[in-house]
Amino acid sequence: MTTPGLKKTPDISIAVCGYSKTLEIxxxxWTVLVIYALEDGAIRYGEMGRRIDGISKKMLTQTLRQLERDGxxxxxxxPAIPPIVSYSLTPLGExxxxxxxxxxxxxxVHYTQVETARQEYDQTYSASTENH
Incomplete structure (x- = not known):
């Protein structure tokens, strides 16, 4: 129970929250899609780009670099002409x-429920704003 007039010390912090740190990664x-593309083993850059719908070369490169930086x-x-570059998950990535x-x-299992809730919310609040 909180005492009236006393400020409660926060117990949730972006700086130390494990969920927040995970979401940062x-x-x-594109990150999850790149990880899925690598789940069956090493794959060449060009093949990965073809497998991931809508990803640009720039975003693929940036995402791979960040995932490499994160370990x-x-x-x-x-070494070949041209060089052959492939990527794979590390044990940590796996x-x-x-x-x-x-x-x-x-x-x-649940996303259709999320979509339904969104539609109901939007209908409720769009009708509510139309009446004001």
Whole structure:
């Protein structure tokens, strides 16, 4: 119970919250798609770009660099003319596959409920604003 007039100390902080730190890693819309593209093993840059619908070369490069920086992806360079570049998940990156699959499973089961709730909300509040 909170005492009236006393300010409660925050117990949730962006700086220390594990959820916030996780979202910092995976919240880019391309990150999860790149991880899924790598889930079956090493893949060349060009093939990955063809597999991920709508991703530009710039975004693919930026996403791969960030994932490499985070220790989730490793870049493999095979000397050739032209050089062959492929990417794969690191052991740390592979640990993300299970929770991402669980989120995907949740989405398959529950996303229609989210869409329904959004429609109901929008109908309720658009009617409410029309009456004002």
């Amino acid at each position: 995976i919240s880019n819309k 989730l992806v490793q870049r493999h360079l095979t 640990t993300l596959l299970k929770p991402l699959r669980e989120l995907n499973d949740w989405t398959k």
